Amino acid sequence: MSPGFDAWLKGARPLAMDGPRLLVEVPDPFTRDWVRSRYGSALDAILSSLTGRPCSVQLVTPGEVPPAPSVGGVPIDPPSASRDGVRPADEEALPAAIGLNPRYTFDSFVVGNGNRFAYSACLGVVSNPGGPYNPLFLYGGVGLGKTHLMQAVAHELARTRPRMKVLYVTTEAFTNDLVDSLQRRSMPEFRNRYRSLDVLLLDDVHFAAGKESTQEEFFHTFNTLYEAGRQIVLSSDRPPSEIPKLEERLRSRFAWGLLADIQPPDFETRLAILRKRCEADGLEMPDDVLRYVAEVIRSNIRVLEGALRKVATASRLAGTPPTLDLAIEALRDLAESQHRAVTIDRIQSVVSEHFGLTPAQLKGKSRARELALARQIAMFLCRELTQASLPHIGEQFGGRDHSTVLHAVDKVQSLARRDPAIADLLRHLRQRLTRP
């Protein structure tokens, strides 16, 4: 283990062994999340090898009530005493899957232009499960909050409708459970587990692409639940029409209810997310540092949060308060890689190719409608995906004024909100530009 490991665990205090879990207290939420993300699996592995059975380390902060051990994505309640009131589908063991993250609630979710529609759709599901938004299909780029929203639905239903059988599960865990059940010849139990739910939240359905038995089994699960008026929530990194190797019958069913996309957050939303994280983790960060982080990381909230942690860690290790200079230094590599990843030239070439134009036309004077739209979309993507300033972007588009770029950004943003075709086009172009 690295010296960092010792430093982070210096203030840790074992509290109790609770079945297969060792409860360990750490000083604050920031340390808890950092240690959990960095060393969680290593700690579990060490504990398991010491005890000779599968065990896990549960990190808690002073006064925090440790969550009930979870399997299959829902807290398991003892048969008689329900903690959250959510029960697994039956008393059978559910598949080993990720548990609900206690942090993924509606309260901790920052609503902005890019995710407002998806957020409202999720609230709609909570207030009327099995209602008009069935199935609800959430889609959007990596790290934009799909899992967070789905788990927020599960948490909220657990709180408000404790008798409902709610299950959040990733498509990978569903597939593993299926394979396992086939091998153990326990398909009736498997089917009962999923088909008796009130609400099934299935994350990352694009994972089912090309997996025939997963699709077959899910098709029947879907039909049973849907016909019984049970709620299904699905998520994917793309809309159903773009998931490759997906059976037509599933593709069409996925689009029966409501499709809600999540767009990358704008600057204000990124800043609000950072402020909220600081508040939750008890971090003190000056405003110029937060603004800098929000400016550097533009299109993936997981990376945005990682950048914040990086600055906090750098300041902690240096023993100095987090200043703008420290943040610039700590994020130098990240800023460079973001900067390198997408250039104005590349955006111009991808967008012009998409519209059947040349980059010279994008930079030219013509105001023909199609051309103007392509130009505005290119400017919007330059603003979103590069660090370039408005005047610099204007400069690169035939010497236009910064206010022209600002107008383009606002216009494309509002078009994307009103017109799903534009939102889809942006997503498609973003994916082309940011895919490694």
Ligand SMILES: Nc1ncnc2c1ncn2[C@@H]1O[C@H](COP(=O)(O)OP(=O)(O)OP(=O)(O)O)[C@@H](O)[C@H]1O
């Ligand atoms: N609007 C938001 N407000 C606060 N935190 C957010 C928001 N959106 C995302 N996050 C945070 O960003 C991180 C990534 O979110 P999440 O895992 O839900 O993304 P995802 O879209 O499911 O990603 P993937 O495509 O990798 O599955 C999480 O820590 C989540 O809490």
